[in-house]
Amino acid sequence: MAIEKVEYWRWTESNWKNPDIPDWHGSLITAGVDIGSTSTQAVILADGVPYAYSNMRTGSNSPDSAISAINWAMKDTGLTLEDITYTIGTGYGRVNVPFSNKTVTEITCHAKGANYIYGPTVRTILDMGGQDCKAIHCDEKGTVTSFMMNDKCAAGTGRGMEVIANLLAVSVEDIGELSFKVDEEPAPVSSTCVIFAKSEATKLMRSGWTKEKVLAAYCHAMALRVVRLLERNGMELDFAITGGIAKNVGVTRRIENIMGIKALTPTMDTQIAGALGAALIAKELVEKKRAKEG
Amino acid sequence: MIANYGYEDGSGHYYIKIDTSKCAECTAKGCISACPEKLFATELDDFDDEVVLIKEDARNTLQTNCARCKANGEKEPCRQACESDAISFSW
Ligand code: SF4
Ligand code: SF4
Numbered sequence: 249m250a251i252e253k254v255e256y257w258r259w260t261e262s263n264w265k266n267p268d269i270p271d272w273h274g275s276l277i278t279a280g281v282d283i284g285s286t287s288t289q290a291v292i293l294a295d296g297v298p299y300a301y302s303n304m305r306t307g308s309n310s311p312d313s314a315i316s317a318i319n320w321a322m323k324d325t326g327l328t329l330e331d332i333t334y335t336i337g338t339g340y341g342r343v344n345v346p347f348s349n350k351t352v353t354e355i356t357c358h359a360k361g362a363n364y365i366y367g368p369t370v371r372t373i374l375d376m377g378g379q380d381c382k383a384i385h386c387d388e389k390g391t392v393t394s395f396m397m398n399d400k401c402a403a404g405t406g407r408g409m410e411v412i413a414n415l416l417a418v419s420v421e422d423i424g425e426l427s428f429k430v431d432e433e434p435a436p437v438s439s440t441c442v443i444f445a446k447s448e449a450t451k452l453m454r455s456g457w458t459k460e461k462v463l464a465a466y467c468h469a470m471a472l473r474v475v476r477l478l479e480r481n482g483m484e485l486d487f488a489i490t491g492g493i494a495k496n497v498g499v500t501r502r503i504e505n506i507m508g509i510k511a512l513t514p515t516m517d518t519q520i521a522g523a524l525g526a527a528l529i530a531k532e533l534v535e536k537k538r539a540k541e542g
Numbered sequence: 543m544i545a546n547y548g549y550e551d552g553s554g555h556y557y558i559k560i561d562t563s564k565c566a567e568c569t570a571k572g573c574i575s576a577c578p579e580k581l582f583a584t585e586l587d588d589f590d591d592e593v594v595l596i597k598e599d600a601r602n603t604l605q606t607n608c609a610r611c612k613a614n615g616e617k618e619p620c621r622q623a624c625e626s627d628a629i630s631f632s633w
Contacts, residue, residue: 353587385544392543394544395543395544396546398548400551480546481546
């Protein structure tokens with residue numbers, strides 16, 4: 249008998265091309281490629297303006313993922329790799345971008361990207377990625393002044409969300425909305441730890457809790473953990489959230505409620521912040537070099 | 543830049559805070575040899591300055607790694623070696 253295996257954690261891959269730049273004839277193309285543990289993004293800038301990007305899952309081979317991501321981003325642009333003047337690799341797989349000119353850490357790139365997406369008033373950035381969750385403090389230029397991450401805990405990470413999505417057989421993209429379909433916000437689960445969450449969620453379901461209520465309790469616990477990280481690193485407004493989990497309102501809205509603040513509304517896909525920051529830094533480096541050379 | 547390496551779990555928070563702007567100007571890098579657990583390593587940061595960080599494989603076991611120094615009751619060897627006061631602990 250064939251057993252159909254549904255992967256509830258899968259999110260949708262996407263690519264985009266700027267409709268306002270139908271055909272580009274400018275002077276400088278730069279790119280950023282962010283190889284994360286679960287997703288890879290490639291962003292292409294035309295004279296510093298987002299021209300195209302792709303957002304896909306990281307495959308088992310990082311260099312191949314980088315090539316697939318840049319090809320998918322370039323797909324409708326008519327560009328080839330030779331047209332890109334400078335590429336920066338970032339993310340945990342940053343050394344595995346075969347066509348990159350330089351690598352820069354993801355913390356630096358995320359701050360730069362958030363500064364572009366949300367504007368220069370952003371001081372605190374919460375980056376919720378596939379494997380880790382970071383609190384970053386930056387200045388008006390998007391330069392990092394401090395950062396803190398929790399290297400042990402899956403709270404606020406894609407990994408943590410995926411465990412719960414699989415367990416309750418809901419799509420990771422639906423967790424947020426579903427978690428608000430409760431009459432009353434339940435107390436947070438006692439552990440956000442992915443190892444214990446499974447047995448705790450199973451126990452709650454057995455005792456008659458609905459899926460929605462378990463999701464609410466889990467998102468609540470994750471939000472509390474993340475708030476502690478933000479407070480420990482120092483919280484200053486304006487506040488913005490980047491990374492894949494930024495799309496999960498189940499966690500983000502609860503963070504806002506607990507802290508009594510509102511995160512800025514993004515103007516583009518927050519998952520590309522790292523790659524966008526890398527492409528922006530690439531542009532700055534080329535311009536600096538060109539200015540020096542006169 | 544202020545870098546915080548570590549974690550928080552059910553038993554408490556264990557972060558080592560390093561002010562890397564001070565490391566950029568430090569030639570001795572005394573923390574590296576002073577740490578009995580060899581937790582420090584150098585890296586070139588994004589501005590091409592040589593700074594120190596806590597090695598990746600130690601970042602989620604700091605409570606255990608630093609337990610002996612902490613039990614001593616004295617100023618930790620890494621902090622003793624650092625002349626610019628660039629290191630501090632959250633616990
Ligand atoms: S001794 Fe202090 S200033 Fe020097 S590298 Fe170590 S932590 Fe940085
Ligand atoms: S407390 Fe001891 S083990 Fe921990 S970083 Fe300092 S010298 Fe190393």
